[in-house]
Amino acid sequence: MNKPYTTIIGLEVHVQLATRSKLFCSCSTRFGSPPNTQTCPVCIGMPGTLPVMNRKAFELSLKTAVALNCEIPRFTKWDRKQYYYPDLPKGYQISQFDLPLSQNGYLPISDSKNQFEPKRIGIIRAHLEEDAGKSMHDEAAGVADSRIDLNRCGTPLLEIVSEPDMRSPAEAKAYLTELKLLLNYLEVSDCNMQEGSLRVDANINLHIDTPEGKIATPIVEVKNMNSFRAVERALEYEAKRQYEVWQETGRKLGDVPKSTHGWDEQAQVTREQRSKEESSDYRYFPDPDLVPVATTDEQIERARASLGELPAALRTRLEQTYNITPYDSDVLVNQGRDMVEYYIEVADACGDGKPASNWIQQDVLRTLGERQIGIAQYGVSAKALGELIGLVKAGKLTTSRGREVLAEMLASGKSAEEAMKGMGIEHLDESALEDLCRELLNANPRIVAEVKEGKQKAIGALIGQAKKKNPNVNPARVREICLELIEKEN
Amino acid sequence: MSLIDQTAVELLSNLTSGNLTSVELTGAFLDEIERRDGAVKAFLHVDADAAMAQADEIDRNRTAGKPAGRLAGMPVAVKDLLCTVDVPTTCASRMLENFCPPYDATVVARLKAADAVLIGRTNMDEFAMGGSCENSAFHPTHNPWDMDRIPGGSSGGAAACVAARMAPLSIGSDTGGSIRSPAAMCGVTGMKPTYGRVSRYGLVAFASSLDQLGPIAQTAEDTALLLEVIAGHDLMDSTSVDRPVPKYTETIGRLLEGLRIGIVPEHFGDALDDEVDAAVRESIRVYESLGATVKNISLPHGKYAVAAYYIIAPCEASGNLARYDGVHYGRRTDEHDSLIGMYSRSRSEGFGPEVKRRIMLGTYALSSGYYDAYYLKALKVRRLIRQDFDRAFDQVDLIVGPVAPTPAFKIGEKADDPLSMYLFDLYTVGTNLAGICGISIPCGISGAGLPIGLHLQAPTFEEERLLRAAAMFQRATDWHTRKPSPV
Ligand SMILES: [Zn+2]
Numbered sequence: 010m011n012k013p014y015t016t017i018i019g020l021e022v023h024v025q026l027a028t029r030s031k032l033f034c035s036c037s038t039r040f041g042s043p044p045n046t047q048t049c050p051v052c053i054g055m056p057g058t059l060p061v062m063n064r065k066a067f068e069l070s071l072k073t074a075v076a077l078n079c080e081i082p083r084f085t086k087w088d089r090k091q092y093y094y095p096d097l098p099k100g101y102q103i104s105q106f107d108l109p110l111s112q113n114g115y116l117p118i119s120d121s122k123n124q125f126e127p128k129r130i131g132i133i134r135a136h137l138e139e140d141a142g143k144s145m146h147d148e149a150a151g152v153a154d155s156r157i158d159l160n161r162c163g164t165p166l167l168e169i170v171s172e173p174d175m176r177s178p179a180e181a182k183a184y185l186t187e188l189k190l191l192l193n194y195l196e197v198s199d200c201n202m203q204e205g206s207l208r209v210d211a212n213i214n215l216h217i218d219t220p221e222g223k224i225a226t227p228i229v230e231v232k233n234m235n236s237f238r239a240v241e242r243a244l245e246y247e248a249k250r251q252y253e254v255w256q257e258t259g260r261k262l263g264d265v266p267k268s269t270h271g272w273d274e275q276a277q278v279t280r281e282q283r284s285k286e287e288s289s290d291y292r293y294f295p296d297p298d299l300v301p302v303a304t305t306d307e308q309i310e311r312a313r314a315s316l317g318e319l320p321a322a323l324r325t326r327l328e329q330t331y332n333i334t335p336y337d338s339d340v341l342v343n344q345g346r347d348m349v350e351y352y353i354e355v356a357d358a359c360g361d362g363k364p365a366s367n368w369i370q371q372d373v374l375r376t377l378g379e380r381q382i383g384i385a386q387y388g389v390s391a392k393a394l395g396e397l398i399g400l401v402k403a404g405k406l407t408t409s410r411g412r413e414v415l416a417e418m419l420a421s422g423k424s425a426e427e428a429m430k431g432m433g434i435e436h437l438d439e440s441a442l443e444d445l446c447r448e449l450l451n452a453n454p455r456i457v458a459e460v461k462e463g464k465q466k467a468i469g470a471l472i473g474q475a476k477k478k479n480p481n482v483n484p485a486r487v488r489e490i491c492l493e494l495i496e497k498e499n
Numbered sequence: 500m501s502l503i504d505q506t507a508v509e510l511l512s513n514l515t516s517g518n519l520t521s522v523e524l525t526g527a528f529l530d531e532i533e534r535r536d537g538a539v540k541a542f543l544h545v546d547a548d549a550a551m552a553q554a555d556e557i558d559r560n561r562t563a564g565k566p567a568g569r570l571a572g573m574p575v576a577v578k579d580l581l582c583t584v585d586v587p588t589t590c591a592s593r594m595l596e597n598f599c600p601p602y603d604a605t606v607v608a609r610l611k612a613a614d615a616v617l618i619g620r621t622n623m624d625e626f627a628m629g630g631s632c633e634n635s636a637f638h639p640t641h642n643p644w645d646m647d648r649i650p651g652g653s654s655g656g657a658a659a660c661v662a663a664r665m666a667p668l669s670i671g672s673d674t675g676g677s678i679r680s681p682a683a684m685c686g687v688t689g690m691k692p693t694y695g696r697v698s699r700y701g702l703v704a705f706a707s708s709l710d711q712l713g714p715i716a717q718t719a720e721d722t723a724l725l726l727e728v729i730a731g732h733d734l735m736d737s738t739s740v741d742r743p744v745p746k747y748t749e750t751i752g753r754l755l756e757g758l759r760i761g762i763v764p765e766h767f768g769d770a771l772d773d774e775v776d777a778a779v780r781e782s783i784r785v786y787e788s789l790g791a792t793v794k795n796i797s798l799p800h801g802k803y804a805v806a807a808y809y810i811i812a813p814c815e816a817s818g819n820l821a822r823y824d825g826v827h828y829g830r831r832t833d834e835h836d837s838l839i840g841m842y843s844r845s846r847s848e849g850f851g852p853e854v855k856r857r858i859m860l861g862t863y864a865l866s867s868g869y870y871d872a873y874y875l876k877a878l879k880v881r882r883l884i885r886q887d888f889d890r891a892f893d894q895v896d897l898i899v900g901p902v903a904p905t906p907a908f909k910i911g912e913k914a915d916d917p918l919s920m921y922l923f924d925l926y927t928v929g930t931n932l933a934g935i936c937g938i939s940i941p942c943g944i945s946g947a948g949l950p951i952g953l954h955l956q957a958p959t960f961e962e963e964r965l966l967r968a969a970a971m972f973q974r975a976t977d978w979h980t981r982k983p984s985p986v
Contacts, residue, residue: 050602054822056595056703057582057604059736089818091865093842100821157826292865294874297708297815300737 014217016248017225018181019173022188023166024198025140025206026069032139032165033060033103040204044158052163054099059298062087066165067302069197070110070137071312073167076195076319077132079114081309086301090291096142096157104168106293109136110304116171116191117321118183121339130184131172140164161205167197173212178244185209185237186343190320194346202236209240214262215251225262226251231279233271243272247279323349331362340370347384351391358395361402368398372415388419397425407483410434434481442482446490449474460495468492502527503664504982507573507721508748510667514572517561521554521572525616528574532619532665540640541650541660543579544587545619550574553616560614568614569728575610576666578657579620580627581712582701583607586617590703591635592625594823594830594849604701605733606670606712613728618666621656625851626820627672627705629653630680630923631913634853639910642684643983644949648907651681657715658685662950662983668725669715674705675808676902676927678713679939683902683952686941686981688722688969689715693959694934695740697726698733704819706812707738709931718979719940719969723747726962745963751970758968760786761796761895766926772905778943778951779901785975786899786968796891796898800883801929807884808928809921810864810877816854817861823849856917881932888933888958897968898956901926902939906949930956938965941978950981 031038034051051058074081088106112134119127142162146155169188175181189200189207200207214228231247234240247270254260270279318326320342327338327349341352348369356365373394377387397418401411406429417428429435437445449471450457459467468488475487502510502524513519529547536542557572577583580590582600589595603611610617624634632640632655640655642648643663650659654671658681661669671678673691682689690713697712704710714725727748732741762783767776783793825831825845832848835841850858864873891898903923913920930937935958942953953972957965973979 050600053827055582055600055602055828056588056590056598056822057580057600057701058602059700059738061735061737091818091821093821093824095826095838098822098827100824101818290867292817292862292867292870294814294818294865294870297706298704298738
């Protein structure tokens with residue numbers, strides 16, 4: 010486990026903001042429409058057209074920046090990042106260069122499995138920019154054929170650049186998970202990596218301890234990672250590779266230019282991508298078509314007020330108020346704000362946070378997973394589940410019987426009481442149960458004899474019979490009563 | 500007086516009273532274009548049928564008693580860089596030779612809403628880069644006063660068509676003098692409004708922070724009329740300013756009492772042609788006779804204006820023109836073997852030499868290692884120039900001087916000397932760098948029979964002051980009524 014080096018990781022995350030329209034025009038941002046159906050003269054950069062900033066995108070960015078504990082400069086501006094590419098119709102991307110809308114923040118991360126100590130990951134900056142279109146290369150026919158879809162062109166992206174504060178691929182994954190969760194809570198992005206609304210690039214190198222002191226390996230940018238799992242694997246692979254290359258060549262930071270490697274998911278390796286022919290000079294300059302944006306204290310305060318309770322605070326509250334473990338609070342909070350609200354209602358209804366958490370984790374989450382639905386689509390209300398858990402807690406139902414009732418509630422939409430009635434489940438009072446046990450003992454003298462000889466296991470057969478006579482019996486209680494009665498006979 | 504010699508205000512009153520139909524009027528101007536433009540070549544595109552159809556529709560609406568727009572029936576020529584639905588918008592470039600936009604520039608939309616008749620598209624220096632109209636990829640425009648001479652630029656066609664009475668009103672664009680300079684060369688009135696006064700949406704950009712659209716006409720009153728129609732806030736242009744548009748035509752007859760005029764002594768130096776010098780000084784005496792006081796003022800950073808302008812404008816142009824890469828629209832080369840090859844061949848085939856020169860200048864000045872020394876320094880100079888004007892306008896109401904160092908020069912005369920061409924802009928670029936407004940009005944005729952222009956500059960959003968001052972001058976003189984001899 011103890012490696013002879015420290016892994017240094019920084020991440021650049023591009024998040025597509027959940028606005029209805031693009032950053033500088035009114036085209037829709039919907040994903041999956043036929044190519045080039047969500048475009049207008051502005052976003053395809055036709056001559057004479059001008060950008061007009063989408064206020065909503067700026068508000069969402071501000072909200073995110075505040076949640077990431079960033080400083081918000083009172084003045085920010087737009088710059089043109091200039092390069093030629095067929096999916097960039099204006100020949101420049103409108104972005105932010107030297108005066109981003111936010112900077113110097115942090116995101117705390119921790120690990121409920123304790124693989125690493127809780128820490129803060131610094132955020133260098135978060136800035137707003139427009140997305141490019143998509144090039145689709147079809148080289149199957151032998152002749153290279155490129156097509157361009159500009160639907161995505163002009164979609165608002167928030168670029169969140171971290172400090173190189175992560176020390177392992179696991180930390181990188183934890184940072185991404187926490188960041189995505191935060192963005193979900195803020196409702197600023199749907200963070201769908203498959204649809205490209207969250208994209209991750211990583212910068213990684215090693216600090217190697219040698220007898221001559223600490224040596225840094227050249228920084229490599231890793232791209233093309235399509236899931237957080239892929240990020241973790243790519244970084245694990247890349248760290249090992251860099252160590253091997255260093256052992257072979259001794260190359261240090263500064264000996265070679267920064268290179269870019271792409272993650273090959275199939276082969277589970279990173280491969281060097283063809284480096285650009287010349288080092289890129291983007292010739293940034295302020296976009297004269299847009300006016301600078303002044304951010305006021307009121308705007309920042311409004312953004313702060315709109316945050317709601319965020320994941321870190323919610324975890325603490327659940328642990329303290331409902332007495333559940335950090336692991337449990339983590340699982341619940343990671344499911345999103347709806348689930349936390351559901352949990353709180355269940356826990357309040359049954360008066361106990363622990364079983365509420367267990368039922369949700371073991372039963373509700375399984376159903377949600379099987380059906381690929383969210384808690385909002387789940388058929389049993391929090392109040393009804395709380396009522397059911399209350400009945401189990403009061404001993405009126407066994408847990409396994411409770412599960413059957415839950416299944417019935419889910420299927421029929423009935424309350425716990427109604428479902429039990431429908432299933433013919435009713436609570437037996439103690440005297441009725443005692444009568445039943447006595448009846449069984451009288452009918453099975455051989456079993457009684459065996460128990461008296463010390464074979465307590467023999468009672469099992471009686472429990473089976475009791476269940477047959479009345480499915481509502483609590484097996485544990487039947488066992489206890491039978492043993493007590495036999496004891497008394499002695 | 501023949502129909503086409505009348506001012507727009509006179510024509511409009513005849514149209515409104517029913518003494519004149521738009522079909523008659525538009526027909527008269529189309530006839531003049533037919534007769535004269537073969538030689539002047541002010542227009543790149545005239546669709547006579549479409550113009551007549553538009554005129555006919557406006558006449559019918561008027562007869563039917565439907566509400567008529569502010570310019571109902573009045574022909575207006577448009578510089579060929581204003582996007583107009585389904586009309587070629589070439590910017591006088593091979594690059595956009597076949598470009599027909601699917602949208603109207605805001606100014607075009609306002610003209611249409613005012614029931615103006617769009618009579619034709621005027622020639623210009625390619626992408627508005629130039630001061631002589633010689634950089635048009637299609638043909639130069641000739642000065643109607645002397646067919647061997649340039650009409651000025653870049654809005655050369657826009658000024659020449661008014662001078663030659665082929666249109667009563669015309670829209671130009673001014674990035675460093677491109678309305679005022681040709682107005683001076685052609686003996687007409689042309690205004691560059693304050694940056695942000697007129698929407699730039701649909702104006703094919705040369706240098707976004709300097710470009711401004713403006714009116715060209717025979718008189719200050721006509722200029723006021725056209726400005727009133729095109730000015731105003733536009734949600735499509737973030738740099739347009741949300742500020743009410745004064746009724747310029749209602750106040751233009753009022754005298755400016757106690758007018759304080761500033762003159763910049765350096766503007767009357769060696770660079771200035773003697774005849775221009777004399778005409779401008781005589782014009783200042785006209786203002787004095789009308790009650791104005793004159794004061795010397797200083798614009799200490801004015802000597803750096805041309806240098807700063809020829810950094811900032813090319814920098815912005817290099818970005819604005821990056822989109823012409825042959826991928827999505829515009830010219831694409833027939834021969835290419837790679838993406839980079841396609842880009843560079845398309846661009847080298849599509850752009851003329853002056854456009855290439857400015858793209859290279861801008862690209863160089865924005866490159867890492869040069870940015871601070873050129874672009875940033877130019878921005879600092881620009882701020883200082885703006886401050887100079889602010890201080891000057893604390894003391895005076897108007898700054899008065901020459902528009903250009905000489906009257907129109909000969910076609911081809913400066914073709915091999917871009918630097919002397921750039922220096923020709925020395926009196927006008929400051930207006931754009933400072934974002935203020937300026938107007939050029941006719942103020943004399945040289946011994947060679949060429950018009951001379953007088954430059955008035957006012958603080959931001961003081962177009963009304965400029966127009967009233969220009970109208971005062973035009974009531975006292977008749978230079979604006981002179982016209983080139985008919986062919
Ligand atoms: Zn669009």
